[in-house]
């Protein structure tokens with residue numbers, strides 16, 4: 001069995017831990033954040049390490065889930081070894097920095113999301129690696145990406161996931177302003193989003209755009225709304241939002257290279 005560890009048990013680290021434990025994996029956690037770690041350690045198969053060094057000594061695959069600006073300082077000078085995988089989830093932190101920090105372990109960048117907790121995270125990772133793929137598949141679906149430039153783009157879907165919540169919130173707020181019961185408004189906003197996603201994922205043949213064309217009736221209510229999204233430039237604004245996330249991701253990488261942050 002692959003021995004898996006997590007250094008940095010904050011918001012995402014806890015989601016990773018919950019998902020991995022639910023999939024039947026055994027885990028070793030870094031000891032900081034005592035209460036959260038103690039709660040997780042009540043689950044079968046979960047141990048708390050003495051310190052971060054202990055995690056690296058004991059595990060074959062170690063997730064690095066501290067804040068991006070702390071990842072290098074927290075993980076450098078740990079006893080990394082050949083054949084080990086160190087999977088960083090730090091937004092923006094580039095492979096060159098990770099490789100020089102984590103050698104001789106193999107450094108991998110990945111972007112799992114909070115849905116790891118329910119084992120539904122689509123996780124891009126780079127470079128492709130069978131062991132990393134097998135571990136990331138335990139918490140959802142793993143997407144190997146061959147170049148770091150492509151990974152930078154792929155990782156922005158981690159931000160897109162958050163933006164989808166903003167869209168749901170906006171639709172829900174609109175419905176409440178128009179007199180709908182708040183619970184019904186939220187239920188419909190959330191479940192329509194889920195239904196759209198499940199439908200496109202399950203039928204697997206048509207793109208989201210093709211499905212949209214198929215369901216829009218000329219002169220109908222979806223067409224009326226879609227026309228506004230197109231003519232107002234709202235859809236292009238979404239692309240601009242993703243551009244902004246990509247710019248920020250590159251800034252984080254630069255800041256960590258220069259040690260400015």
Ligand SMILES: NC(=O)c1ccc[n+]([C@@H]2O[C@H](COP(=O)([O-])OP(=O)(O)OC[C@H]3O[C@@H](n4cnc5c(N)ncnc54)[C@H](OP(=O)(O)O)[C@@H]3O)[C@@H](O)[C@H]2O)c1
Nearest residue numbers: 008009010011012013030032065066067068074089090091
């Ligand atoms: N949040 C997301 O949905 C998400 C999604 C994808 C990727 N990420 C990435 O995941 C990483 C963590 O994000 P987060 O949102 O989970 O942040 P977070 O809640 O602040 O978690 C970071 C954790 O690292 C701990 N930590 C700091 N120094 C440590 C050390 N020396 N040893 C062990 N643990 C240490 C922190 O403990 P203290 O609180 O005690 O300082 C904190 O619990 C970031 O790199 C982020 O880019 C996050």
